[in-house]
Amino acid sequence: MIGLYLVGGMLIATGSIWGLGFVPPERLQGNSVRILFIHAPAAHLAEAIYVTIAIAGFVFLVWRMKMADMLIQAAAPIGLVVTVVALATGIIWGIPTWGTGWVWDARTVSTLLLAFLFFGLVALRQAIGRPERASRAIALLALVGVVNIPIIKYSVEWFTTLHQPPSIEIGKRPAIAPVFLWPLAVNVLGFYCFVAGVVIAALRARIVEREAGAQWVRDWVRAS
Amino acid sequence: MRLFLAQFRRELLIALRSGTDAASPLVFFVLATVLLGLGAGGALGLGVIWVLALFANVLAVEGVFRRDHDDGTLEQLLIHARPLFPTIVGKLCAHWMLSGVPVAMLSPGAAWMLTGATAGAGILVLTLTMGTLALTLLGAIGAALTVATGRGGLLVAILVLPFYVPVLIFGANASTAAMQGAPTAFPILALAALLAGCLTAAPFAVGKALAISQEY
Amino acid sequence: MAVGDDLLVAENVRCAVGGRWLFDGLSLTLVPGGLVEVRGANGSGKSTLLRCLVGLHEPDSGTVRRNVDGLYVGHRSGICGRMTPVENLRWTVGVARAGTPTRSIEAALVRVGLGDVGDDLCDALSAGQQRRVALARLLVCPAPVWILDEPLTALDDAGRGFMCELMDQHRSSGGAAVCATHEDLPAGPGQPAAAVVRLGR
Numbered sequence: 001m002i003g004l005y006l007v008g009g010m011l012i013a014t015g016s017i018w019g020l021g022f023v024p025p026e027r028l029q030g031n032s033v034r035i036l037f038i039h040a041p042a043a044h045l046a047e048a049i050y051v052t053i054a055i056a057g058f059v060f061l062v063w064r065m066k067m068a069d070m071l072i073q074a075a076a077p078i079g080l081v082v083t084v085v086a087l088a089t090g091i092i093w094g095i096p097t098w099g100t101g102w103v104w105d106a107r108t109v110s111t112l113l114l115a116f117l118f119f120g121l122v123a124l125r126q127a128i129g130r131p132e133r134a135s136r137a138i139a140l141l142a143l144v145g146v147v148n149i150p151i152i153k154y155s156v157e158w159f160t161t162l163h164q165p166p167s168i169e170i171g172k173r174p175a176i177a178p179v180f181l182w183p184l185a186v187n188v189l190g191f192y193c194f195v196a197g198v199v200i201a202a203l204r205a206r207i208v209e210r211e212a213g214a215q216w217v218r219d220w221v222r223a224s
Numbered sequence: 225m226r227l228f229l230a231q232f233r234r235e236l237l238i239a240l241r242s243g244t245d246a247a248s249p250l251v252f253f254v255l256a257t258v259l260l261g262l263g264a265g266g267a268l269g270l271g272v273i274w275v276l277a278l279f280a281n282v283l284a285v286e287g288v289f290r291r292d293h294d295d296g297t298l299e300q301l302l303i304h305a306r307p308l309f310p311t312i313v314g315k316l317c318a319h320w321m322l323s324g325v326p327v328a329m330l331s332p333g334a335a336w337m338l339t340g341a342t343a344g345a346g347i348l349v350l351t352l353t354m355g356t357l358a359l360t361l362l363g364a365i366g367a368a369l370t371v372a373t374g375r376g377g378l379l380v381a382i383l384v385l386p387f388y389v390p391v392l393i394f395g396a397n398a399s400t401a402a403m404q405g406a407p408t409a410f411p412i413l414a415l416a417a418l419l420a421g422c423l424t425a426a427p428f429a430v431g432k433a434l435a436i437s438q439e440y
Numbered sequence: 441m442a443v444g445d446d447l448l449v450a451e452n453v454r455c456a457v458g459g460r461w462l463f464d465g466l467s468l469t470l471v472p473g474g475l476v477e478v479r480g481a482n483g484s485g486k487s488t489l490l491r492c493l494v495g496l497h498e499p500d501s502g503t504v505r506r507n508v509d510g511l512y513v514g515h516r517s518g519i520c521g522r523m524t525p526v527e528n529l530r531w532t533v534g535v536a537r538a539g540t541p542t543r544s545i546e547a548a549l550v551r552v553g554l555g556d557v558g559d560d561l562c563d564a565l566s567a568g569q570q571r572r573v574a575l576a577r578l579l580v581c582p583a584p585v586w587i588l589d590e591p592l593t594a595l596d597d598a599g600r601g602f603m604c605e606l607m608d609q610h611r612s613s614g615g616a617a618v619c620a621t622h623e624d625l626p627a628g629p630g631q632p633a634a635a636v637v638r639l640g641r
Contacts, residue, residue: 113389116385119382120382123379124379127373127375128373129373130457132456133439137369137433137436140433143429144387148390151418158393226537234527238523292520295518295520295521296516296519299516300518300532303494303495303496304536311535438497
């Protein structure tokens with residue numbers, strides 16, 4: 001676990017320093033393009049976390065694996081944070097490049113909706129008093145959500161292609177130059193490792209909390 | 225089918241005996257239309273009718289299982305109803321008859337009040353009739369998930385409103401297109417597809433959520 | 441008695457609520473004519489066990505085999521206040537597909553002592569009367585297994601007497617029951633005494 005943090009941190013540091021210090025400014029966007037190295041990995045990760053949660057939800061509903069539930073419990077708030085980071089960096093990036101922080105672009109809208117789905121998962125757990133019942137309800141909600149995400153995305157995409165003024169060209173992203181691609185890839189990998197480390201740490205906390213009365217926890221606490 | 229009808233009749237009976245409860249979604253819809261007209265002062269698109277219908281729907285559907293949970297009817301339903309699917313559909317259809325359908329019927333009036341236009345009224349009623357049923361089915365999932373918490377309200381709205389987005393997009397688009405005389409076939413068909421999907425899948429999710437809510 | 445005749449078998453059932461074990465390794469078998477009383481303090485898991493037996497709650501481990509239909513009367517009556525007793529029972533019959541005619545429903549209400557309020561709304565009935573409507577379900581939906589959570593609650597002396605009578609009749613016709621209760625349910629003449637399951641540590 002420490003290893004994951006370390007690898008993730010090192011990758012993020014490498015990618016970010018590379019991206020912020022050594023990549024030339026983009027032809028149209030200038031230096032503001034550098035936020036890409038935070039924005040893109042976060043946006044990518046947000047969806048990956050939701051899919052992970054949905055898979056864990058399926059596993060929990062079918063096989064009743066407690067670990068799957070604890071994974072959901074650990075990952076949902078982190079997913080919310082990552083999604084908010086993706087949205088915030090997107091808005092910050094949008095102001096200098098598009099002239100506006102918000103556009104009704106398919107990816108933007110569906111990322112915002114994803115934030116609401118994460119929030120719903122966290123809020124529902126707090127609303128249901130009994131932990132066992134909450135676990136199963138949330139697993140079900142995560143599954144319903146993952147079925148809906150493609151439908152939401154498709155409908156928003158259709159909506160925006162219909163309504164969006166063609167002057168803003170974010171619908172079709174120009175192919176990314178290799179000089180940006182490499183630090184970006186390093187950062188994506190770094191984000192994955194780092195968030196995996198955080199999720200595992202949260203998961204460990206859950207396990208210890210759940211097994212608080214068990215002998216091994218006592219031994220472990222005494223030893224550390 | 226017998227289970228469907230038994231449940232459908234029961235819900236209508238209870239709703240009619242509850243009097244104003246049954247009329248509340250419609251009254252809310254009209255009230256919200258008036259407020260919107262006052263607040264925005266004209267120059268609104270047909271989309272707002274859809275947003276109002278959506279809010280009326282989520283407010284109504286939020287408590288659809290509450291009474292049944294409180295008095296223990298849900299327990300009996302889960303024990304005896306085999307299969308559960310038709311009873312859930314029956315219950316939700318009855319709910320929709322009293323919340324969604326009246327709103328859809330009155331929507332041309334609301335559209336006329338807000339936009340001054342009467343064109344495309346038929347399409348508006350048609351899409352809202354289909355759309356509100358889909359919304360009721362989706363919203364019922366949220367209502368079922370929260371029924372045992374004793375507090376639905378805003379939580380249900382937050383849980384289900386993201387799922388309402390596709391219905392809103394296609395429904396509002398079809399209505400607007402109809403008003404402007406543009407072709408409406410694609411959004412209406414997409415809406416029908418969404419409705420078909422909701423009708424087949426949502427009752428299962430609702431049933432599962434209800435079963436979870438009755439776990440001790 | 442052969443194993444195939446068991447109406448309901450629970451094996452090694454374990455339930456936890458909020459990380460606290462309620463019971464573990466609990467087994468019970470319900471044979472025709474049998475009565476199992478579940479005893480225990482408040483919060484010892486009586487209701488949870490009953491809900492496991494009827495299938496509302498899934499135990500954390502162990503199995504519950506329900507070989508026949510069961511009826512459940514829990515703390516919540518399952519009676520809608522906006523409907524009359526007759527309508528409520530008719531709905532139960534419809535959902536359970538028992539096919540009981542309305543005439544028998546009215547007769548059942550007379551038997552539980554509610555002959556004169558059969559067409560009043562249940563909201564207007566007292567707690568004891570609502571309990572009687574719930575118990576009338578036992579008459580209109582015949583099922584070999586009854587699972588009753590404190591059936592005597594809110595009943596007056598006449599109601600208790602009638603409940604015991606009902607239970608005798610049910611047992612002598614080959615039915616069986618599990619009751620969570622704080623009081624003895626006297627067994628009828630010639631019937632085996634109730635088996636007692638005690639919960640709690």
